Amino acid sequence: MTHDRWFLDAVCTRTWEVHDGGVDQYDGGYAAYVLARAERARTAATTEEKRQNLLRKELAWLRRGAPARTSKPRFRIDAANALIADEPPPRDRMELARMATARLGKDVLDVEDVTLAFGDKVLLDDVTWRLGPGDRIGVVGVNGAGKTTLLRLLAGRLAPTSGRVKRGKTVAVAELRQDVEDLDDLADLRVVEVVEREKRSVVVGGKELTASQLVERLGFPRDRARTPVRDLSGGERRRLQLLRLLVGEPNVLLLDEPTNDLDTDTLAALEDLLDGWPGTLVVVSHDRYLLERVCDRQVALLGDAKLRDLPGGVEQYLELRHAAGEAQPPAATSPAADSPVPGDAVAAAGPTQAEVRAARKEIARIERRLSRIADLEKDLHAKMAAQATDHQAVLALDAELRTLAAEKGELEAAWLEAAETAG
Structure with missing residues (x-):
C-alpha cells in the first residue's frame, strides 16, 4: 500500500480502491485507475457532479502531461480522449499571474548573495534567487542538501550567514x-471549529467557500468535520494543517x-485547490507526481551548495544524479558528518558508481518480489472468496494478507530509497 502515485504506475498491474466498506478492482x-473511475463516474447516475469534474480534470492532466505512463496500462486511449475532449488545462497561468501580481506587487522574495553555513557545513554558497508573483516552484534534491532549511530561510525562521x-x-x-x-494545543476543538x-x-x-464547505472539499465529510482534533488520524491532522494555512x-x-x-x-482535492490559488508557491517533495502536477518549474539542490534551475524538470534532475553517480571514482566514499546540524542540513555526497549499480540490482530484486506478492495476494483473495462461509479459514487467510501487506510496505520504502540512489 502506498499513496505515491508515480510508484503505483511504475510497479502495479492491478489497483484496488477501498471505500465505503467495499473494494473496487x-x-x-x-x-x-483514474480513467476507470472517470468512466464509471460518467455512466453512474448517482455519482456527484463535483466528483466527476475532479476526475476529468486529473485525467486530462495525466493524458497531456504524462502520455508515456498512460500508454502502459491496459485501457482504451480513445475513451480517455473522449472524456477530456473539452477539458481546459488545469490552470489559467496568465490569469493566476495577473491576480498574484495584484495581491503581491512585483516584489515577492529575493534571495540575494546568500551564504548559509552550520559550522564547516556550507548549504548555500553565494546564492541569488528571485521569486516573483505567481511563481510555482518545486524543489528537489539529495537528502541532506538543505531543502527544508531553504524553506525556513524563505519563511524568515532562519537568518543567512551572509547576504x-x-x-x-x-x-x-x-x-x-x-x-x-x-x-x-487544539486537541479539544472540532475540525470545523x-x-x-x-x-x-x-x-x-x-468562488467563496464557507469553512464547512472547505473542510468537506478536503476530505472531511460532515460526521468527521465534527470530530475532536485529538481523535484524528495522522492523515486527517495533515489535512487540517493545510486547511488552517489556506483559510x-x-x-x-x-x-x-x-x-x-x-x-x-x-x-487530488488539494491539487484542485492549488490550481486556483493565486499566489507564489514553493513545494519541497519527493512526490514527483505532485511536483509536475502543481508546479510550473523545478529547481534542485545537488549537495554542492548551489541552487540549480531545471528547465527539463524532474527528468533532468534524475539525469544529473545519474551523471554524478557515473562520474564518481569507484573508490570514493561519502564523508561522515562530524556533528548534527538543524533540519536536513547534513550535506550528502553523491552515490558512487558501485552504489548506483547495487541500487539498480536491489530495485530489480524488489520488483520481482513485489510481482510475486501480487500473485500471492490474488491467490489468497480467490481462496477467501471460495471459503467465504468458513470464518476461521477467512481469518487465517486475512492474516496471511496482512503479512504480505506489511512486507510490501517495507519493500516499497526500500524501492524508493534505492531509486533515490540509482537516480
Missing part, C-alpha cells in the same frame, strides 16, 4: 511543516512534503 496502475532575503511589503507567508505537533477560528469563509478559484489566505505558500499521510483522493 481496476486493471493497471494509478493512471488506469539577505528581501521580502515585498505585501508578502504574507504561510509554511506547512513536516510535523503535526502544532495541533496539540479549528478552521472557523482562522476564518469563516475563503475565496478559492474565484488564512496567504499570498506565499511554502509546503514541506505536503503529501505525507494523505490518501490519493485528498491529494
Whole structure:
C-alpha cells in the first residue's frame, strides 16, 4: 500500500480502491485507475457532479502531461480522449499571474548573495534567487542538501550567514511543516471549529467557500468535520494543517512534503485547490507526481551548495544524479558528518558508481518480489472468496494478507530509497 502515485504506475498491474466498506478492482496502475473511475463516474447516475469534474480534470492532466505512463496500462486511449475532449488545462497561468501580481506587487522574495553555513557545513554558497508573483516552484534534491532549511530561510525562521532575503511589503507567508505537533494545543476543538477560528469563509478559484464547505472539499465529510482534533488520524491532522494555512489566505505558500499521510483522493482535492490559488508557491517533495502536477518549474539542490534551475524538470534532475553517480571514482566514499546540524542540513555526497549499480540490482530484486506478492495476494483473495462461509479459514487467510501487506510496505520504502540512489 502506498499513496505515491508515480510508484503505483511504475510497479502495479492491478489497483484496488477501498471505500465505503467495499473494494473496487481496476486493471493497471494509478493512471488506469483514474480513467476507470472517470468512466464509471460518467455512466453512474448517482455519482456527484463535483466528483466527476475532479476526475476529468486529473485525467486530462495525466493524458497531456504524462502520455508515456498512460500508454502502459491496459485501457482504451480513445475513451480517455473522449472524456477530456473539452477539458481546459488545469490552470489559467496568465490569469493566476495577473491576480498574484495584484495581491503581491512585483516584489515577492529575493534571495540575494546568500551564504548559509552550520559550522564547516556550507548549504548555500553565494546564492541569488528571485521569486516573483505567481511563481510555482518545486524543489528537489539529495537528502541532506538543505531543502527544508531553504524553506525556513524563505519563511524568515532562519537568518543567512551572509547576504539577505528581501521580502515585498505585501508578502504574507504561510509554511506547512513536516510535523503535526502544532495541533496539540487544539486537541479539544472540532475540525470545523479549528478552521472557523482562522476564518469563516475563503475565496478559492474565484468562488467563496464557507469553512464547512472547505473542510468537506478536503476530505472531511460532515460526521468527521465534527470530530475532536485529538481523535484524528495522522492523515486527517495533515489535512487540517493545510486547511488552517489556506483559510488564512496567504499570498506565499511554502509546503514541506505536503503529501505525507494523505490518501490519493485528498491529494487530488488539494491539487484542485492549488490550481486556483493565486499566489507564489514553493513545494519541497519527493512526490514527483505532485511536483509536475502543481508546479510550473523545478529547481534542485545537488549537495554542492548551489541552487540549480531545471528547465527539463524532474527528468533532468534524475539525469544529473545519474551523471554524478557515473562520474564518481569507484573508490570514493561519502564523508561522515562530524556533528548534527538543524533540519536536513547534513550535506550528502553523491552515490558512487558501485552504489548506483547495487541500487539498480536491489530495485530489480524488489520488483520481482513485489510481482510475486501480487500473485500471492490474488491467490489468497480467490481462496477467501471460495471459503467465504468458513470464518476461521477467512481469518487465517486475512492474516496471511496482512503479512504480505506489511512486507510490501517495507519493500516499497526500500524501492524508493534505492531509486533515490540509482537516480
